[in-house]
Amino acid sequence: MNEEYYELIIKTNENYVDALSDAVAMLCDDGIEIDGNNIIVRSENDLSYLQTQLEDITTPLKINVTFNYSKKANADWMAQYQASIEPIEAGEFYIFPSWHEPKNDRINITIDPALAFGSGHHATTASCLEMITKYVKQNDSVIDVGCGSGILGLAAKKKGALSVDLCDTDPLAVESCKENFQINNETYDSIWEGSANKASKEYDITIANIIADVLVMIAKDLKKITKTNGLLILSGILDKKETLVTEAYNDLKLLNRKLKDEWVTLVYQKEINVK
Secondary structure (H helix, E strand, O other): OOOEEEEEEEEEOHHHHHHHHHHHHHHOOOOEEEEOOEEEEEEOOOOHHHHHHHHHHHHHHOOOEEEEEEEEEOOOHHHHHHHHOOOEEEOOEEEEOOOOOOOOOOEEEEOOHHHOOOOOOOHHHHHHHHHHHHHOOOOOEEEEEOOOOOHHHHHHHHOOOOEEEEEEOOHHHHHHHHHHHHHOOOOOOEEEEOOHHHOOOOEEEEEEEOOHHHHHHOHHHHHHOEEEEEEEEEEEEEHHHHHHHHHHOOOOEEEEEEEEOOEEEEEEEOOOOOO
8 A cells, every 4th residue: 555645625616516526437436525515536646637637627617616635644545445346247347356356257357446547337437338248349440539447448359359549638547548458468559648639540439438528529530530330439428418419429320328327328320431
């Protein structure tokens, strides 16, 4: 256990606590505590990236929020948190931390929540895993945009994808992804810091579990890198923002929609050569 840990306290109006806690859950998976109007995140990893990303979200929306970021001496909270994390099943996959045993009848993926950006526990990740189970086939080429821990790219690889590329704008996520592929004895073709606009080829399946506003912002890039008749698996969409996404992708064919809690996952097919 590290001797120190990082703590980020996000204070906001009570009207925004739920929405911001959902955003935090999408951006990291290091354990969230809600205390009144405070959202508290603790991690062994530097959390300054989280504050920056939340500022990027809240400033344009004029949401009243303050941040208190500090480094503290470690206690036993990490062990307690690890003890509270149970494995999950989603689609054909069994996602489990390294202190649990794998299952013989499932596709196993090891992710340690305290050391990663996505462990499958969030509704959007679980829904994406179900869609990967349904749609990824042997020899598909796949890209995971906003890869976080790499869990979705790992799932695609374990489903038989021939090639998997990954990218994330956060350098810590890129390193986390590399580590998790190594832990799971899997290989990727390429990984980079950045987004879909840096891709150099087209893919059978494009996966992007981000947030609705970003999905709209990079819609043109995601369509461009998807082959004709290829699929886009889009998630991270709060139900109240679903219309923004469906309008941005209305030139594609909607194949599937899944609502889990208040989060929506959409699967589109690019039937024509959309630019």
